[in-house]
Amino acid sequence: MHKLQPPTSEIWFITGSQHLYGEAALRQVAANAQSIVDQLNASASLPLRLVFKPILTRPEEITSLCLEANGAAACAGLILWMHTFSPSKMWISGLSRLSKPFLHLHTQFNRDLPWSEIDMDFMNLNQAAHGDREAGFIHTRLRLNRKVVAGHWSDPEVQARVAAWMRVARAWQSWQGARFVRFGDNMRQVAVTEGDKVAAEARFGFSVNYHGVGDLVDAVQDASDADVTALAAEYEALYAVAPALRRGGDRHDALRYAARQEIGLRSFLQQGGFQGFTDTFEDLHGLRQLPGLAVQRLMADGYGFAGEGDWKTAALVRLMKVITDDLPGGTSFMEDYTYHLAPEGHLVLGAHMLEICPSIAAATPAVEAHPLGIGGKEDPVRFVFDAHPGAAVNVSLVDLGNRFRLILNEVDVIAPPEPLPRLPVARAVWKCRPDFKTACAAWIYAGGAHHTGFSYGVTAEHVEDLAAIAGIEYVGIESGTDLREFRKELRNNEIHYHMTSMPGRW
Numbered sequence: 001m002h003k004l005q006p007p008t009s010e011i012w013f014i015t016g017s018q019h020l021y022g023e024a025a026l027r028q029v030a031a032n033a034q035s036i037v038d039q040l041n042a043s044a045s046l047p048l049r050l051v052f053k054p055i056l057t058r059p060e061e062i063t064s065l066c067l068e069a070n071g072a073a074a075c076a077g078l079i080l081w082m083h084t085f086s087p088s089k090m091w092i093s094g095l096s097r098l099s100k101p102f103l104h105l106h107t108q109f110n111r112d113l114p115w116s117e118i119d120m121d122f123m124n125l126n127q128a129a130h131g132d133r134e135a136g137f138i139h140t141r142l143r144l145n146r147k148v149v150a151g152h153w154s155d156p157e158v159q160a161r162v163a164a165w166m167r168v169a170r171a172w173q174s175w176q177g178a179r180f181v182r183f184g185d186n187m188r189q190v191a192v193t194e195g196d197k198v199a200a201e202a203r204f205g206f207s208v209n210y211h212g213v214g215d216l217v218d219a220v221q222d223a224s225d226a227d228v229t230a231l232a233a234e235y236e237a238l239y240a241v242a243p244a245l246r247r248g249g250d251r252h253d254a255l256r257y258a259a260r261q262e263i264g265l266r267s268f269l270q271q272g273g274f275q276g277f278t279d280t281f282e283d284l285h286g287l288r289q290l291p292g293l294a295v296q297r298l299m300a301d302g303y304g305f306a307g308e309g310d311w312k313t314a315a316l317v318r319l320m321k322v323i324t325d326d327l328p329g330g331t332s333f334m335e336d337y338t339y340h341l342a343p344e345g346h347l348v349l350g351a352h353m354l355e356i357c358p359s360i361a362a363a364t365p366a367v368e369a370h371p372l373g374i375g376g377k378e379d380p381v382r383f384v385f386d387a388h389p390g391a392a393v394n395v396s397l398v399d400l401g402n403r404f405r406l407i408l409n410e411v412d413v414i415a416p417p418e419p420l421p422r423l424p425v426a427r428a429v430w431k432c433r434p435d436f437k438t439a440c441a442a443w444i445y446a447g448g449a450h451h452t453g454f455s456y457g458v459t460a461e462h463v464e465d466l467a468a469i470a471g472i473e474y475v476g477i478e479s480g481t482d483l484r485e486f487r488k489e490l491r492n493n494e495i496h497y498h499m500t501s502m503p504g505r506w
Helices: 023-045 059-071 088-097 120-126 128-141 156-175 197-204 212-222 227-236 254-273 293-300 309-324 438-446 460-470 483-499
Strands: 010-016 049-052 075-082 102-106 147-150 181-182 205-213 274-277 304-306 331-342 345-351 367-368 381-384 390-399 404-414 427-432 451-455 473-477
Touching: 010 023, 010 059, 023 049, 023 120, 023 390, 059 088, 075 128, 075 156, 075 309, 075 331, 088 128, 102 128, 102 156, 128 254, 147 156, 156 274, 156 460, 181 254, 181 309, 181 345, 197 205, 197 404, 205 212, 212 331, 227 293, 254 293, 254 367, 254 381, 274 309, 293 304, 293 331, 293 381, 304 309, 309 331, 309 451, 331 427, 345 438, 390 460, 427 438, 438 473, 438 483, 460 473
Parallel strands: 010 049, 010 075, 075 102, 102 147, 181 205, 181 274, 274 304, 404 473
Antiparallel strands: 331 345, 331 451, 345 427, 367 381, 390 404, 390 451, 404 427
């Protein structure tokens, strides 16, 4: 299957200096910076290509470079480094205009000091120790969101932290101008799936627009019989399709209709240039089934999705898929559904009515059709599988009125303790970190939604980097979380964001 790919992305490597040290020193600064870029690109440790840019020594050069980056479609962000001392007032104009995310790399060219050879020429050339502090002050003074990574550029830990930020910058780039479609409204009377779409577009860069389900029905009906036959045969070749659904089986027409839905949905999304979508079981006029298999396969191809009109989570799932585009494990829409509260171990059973992505499956998914119990339509066709064991995260994006908040819980997925023969949906079973009681209470205090983006590849660092780029709140529920301190953090954040709320949100 063809995966949705983000635009070709690159990161510009920006080095600051000044003319105080002479032209020979500036040539050496440029050569050292170019060497770092070349060696990092050759290391294959970074997911995006670094692009060396000429060293910056004057205010007008800095402003010009920042404006150039703003207009460069391929530029997903900048890495800034002050090889020498670069007086930071020179950077005010440019950084005040910069709209791309940036990472401040606090490093130096040489790893070890040549103790017996150090002279003042060496000291003047290798001044990142205080050049980067000067830069850090102006970043803080200007209230600029950024990530700071400290250590030698050859250090694997440093490279890993830079790589994490690059993946988020790439995903952020994919959100800029992205389009998400909402078939119908959100589920009636539900609060957390609501939100301010205008504020979201202003903050995150993506738009969400409504299309009547009739538009989708037309696309589904336009699917040709030949294409439906071919796709149904593909299902039978790839998955463990129930005998009744196979060609010649008494329910094969249900499989064909699922294929017709996928063809129609895929065509609609491609023609509209959409990166994701949401639907609701309360608005299925003209559809015979709530889309299940179609949604699951489209998610596996990189589209964002969430149920019941939850456009925020649909956009979040898409972004998390872009972050993990080159990482293993899988990413899906998810819902905390029910609990196992035995004294010997509390567990969460996550699932949804139908729409869990097969990228997280432990084995080849089964394709089955069963009653849904709600929606009043035909038995929908869906994948049935267990999620594979491993460390994962659940992430929620909520609109609190004056701000958006990202909430993350680290979890450990396990195999179901017992078979689930009567639960014909895709599902995941996990333990919460630090423990069930702390994690669930913290999640509820934070206002976390029941819908989440679930991923084995996304980490807390990724989500924290995303919050920094977006300028929104992040709270993490992790192994060391203490509920009392967590609640203090929420209260302190309330004061902070009351003072710095985005204009127009009150």
